[in-house]
Amino acid sequence: MAPSDKSNKDQATNASGDADLAQAYRDLARGEQAATALESNLSNLESRLDAILAALEAKEDSQSSTPAKIDGSSQVKSSAGLSAKPQEGSNGDAAEDKEDAA
Structure with a gap:
């Protein structure tokens, strides 16, 4: 078996x-x-x-x-950069005004 x-x-x-x-x-x-x-x-x-x-x-x-579009956009960028600088200065002036008031 x-x-x-x-x-x-x-x-x-x-x-x-x-x-x-x-x-x-x-x-x-x-x-x-x-x-x-x-x-x-x-x-x-x-x-x-x-x-x-x-x-x-x-x-x-x-x-x-289309160079006109590129020139236009670069002018916008440069004007935006210029507008950013006075804002930074105005913030600094505001800080100076607070110091003068104190």
Whole structure:
């Protein structure tokens, strides 16, 4: 009876090994499907980002091709810088006025 017990164990081991192999194959196939879906989504996202970048670069190029707008914006920046200086001085003057009052 010992040989039949050994053959039953071998058959059970082979059956479980085959089941494990089948499960591993199913898991691998599922993983490949997930990877394919991720690659597709990443390609779609990349094309969207490329389109956004191209639109932003086109907008930047159109703004840089009009020097009047750039000169106007630099004048606004310089006048804003000048207006900021008196505000700082007025704050300092206010502090001096408080010291004089004390």
